Amino acid sequence: MTTDFNTLRARIQALTEERKQLDFYALNTAETRAAVERAMTTAAESYRGGKLRQAAGDTAIKGVFHLDVAASDVLPLLATVLSPKKVAEALTSNLAEVEDGPKASDRSKRVKEIEAELLELGREEERFIRAAEAKGHYIPRRADADASIVLAETLQ
Numbered sequence: 001m002t003t004d005f006n007t008l009r010a011r012i013q014a015l016t017e018e019r020k021q022l023d024f025y026a027l028n029t030a031e032t033r034a035a036v037e038r039a040m041t042t043a044a045e046s047y048r049g050g051k052l053r054q055a056a057g058d059t060a061i062k063g064v065f066h067l068d069v070a071a072s073d074v075l076p077l078l079a080t081v082l083s084p085k086k087v088a089e090a091l092t093s094n095l096a097e098v099e100d101g102p103k104a105s106d107r108s109k110r111v112k113e114i115e116a117e118l119l120e121l122g123r124e125e126e127r128f129i130r131a132a133e134a135k136g137h138y139i140p141r142r143a144d145a146d147a148s149i150v151l152a153e154t155l156q
Contacts, residue, residue: 005128009142012121016144019114022107029095031104036091040084043076122149 079087102110126149129139141150 005125005139008121008125008128012118012125012142015114015118015121019111019118022102022111022114028103029092032095033088033092037084037088040075040079040087040091044079044084047076047080119146119149122146123153126150126153 075087075091122145125142125145129141130153132139
């Protein structure tokens with residue numbers, strides 16, 4: 001492989017990682033708080049619907065309500081007892097110390113830019129691979145290579 005091809009693949013890898021970060025990690029403070037509150041609301045509703053109904057049938061010992069709580073049930077239980085909003089506020093109280101990710105509109109714009117560049121780089125990569133194959137050299141395709149690009153080059 002040539003340096004140009006290595007550079008091409010490195011750029012594809014970098015853009016792919018940036019895309020993943022934009023999808024999964026780069027929320028701003030307001031979006032993070034809202035997402036945590038939604039998760040706590042869902043957890044509390046689920047907990048109310050299942051665990052607490054089940055617990056109502058558990059044995060009460062000397063008038064004390066007995067509830068067997070697993071560690072994974074603590075947050076839904078707290079969200080049920082306190083309120084999803086209070087639990088979300090507690091969980092996100094340190095967000096002021098964390099740098100905000102880009103706004104949703106900026107993320108969306110950047111994702112579109114990345115996808116366009118990845119499409120062009122994928123086409124360039126496929127042309128490079130096919131040129132090498134025509135000269136008798138084998139270059140393996142990336143496992144995450146866009147199959148539509150490979151197919152499009154095959155049909156041309």
